[in-house]
Amino acid sequence: MTNVELPDVALPRNPRIPVTVRAHTDLRRALGRWNTSVMDLETLEPSVVEAIRLRAASHHDCRT
Amino acid sequence: MRSTDDVIKAVLQEAPGVVQALSDAHGAAWVGTDRVTLELCRVRIAQLLCNVDEYASELDPALVGAISAWPRSEVLTAGQHACLAFAEEFVIDVASLADAAAAAVVAELGEQGFADFVNALLVIEQRQRMRLAWARLFPDVAA
Secondary structure, three states, X not given: XXXXXXXXXXXXXXOOOOOOXXXXXXXXXXXXXXXXXXXOOOOXXXXXXXXXXXXXXXXXXXXX | OOOHHHHHHHHOOOOHHHHHHHHHHHXXXXXOOOHHHXXXXXXXXXXXXXXXXXXXXXXXXXXXXXXXOHHHOOOOOHHHHHHHHHHHHHHHHHHHOOHHHHHHHHHXXXXXXXXXXXXXXXXXXXXXXXXXXXXXXXXXXXX
């Protein structure tokens, strides 16, 4: 697996709350199923999905 | 006018697994967070994104009327102020979200409440963005 270097950002990247604090179970699991079901769509090229996922990960960094 | 649920089902009719997952996430989003506060944020997101199909709300009209000028509103609670401020930054530029905006929500909801709120906010924001995108891409289906 290739490591992706994130761009430098001016804001600190420390978690705002402890990483052990997570959304309630039903919501967390539903979000996981949503993510998995999209990644599993057969009509999408896996490399394209992964590129979009990485782009979103770098942009949607709310550190929560 | 179709509901956002109906638009999701219509556009993703060949991906029922995704539809179900989206529905489950949406249902769960409203469980862990105060429903009035989340509804205020949903409407504010609609206003910011010009998502006219989600402007309507069943909340007290006095609350709904306060949303667009929430910083000066005295009918909204401190917690609702904090959540609306966070929601605005979340929608406009999530990567630059200020620590102060997050800290204000934590102060009102606690750490667990903050985690639940942010995840719920993600769900209701993404649904609106999808609806807007699909209205452009598939106007016959999503209108």
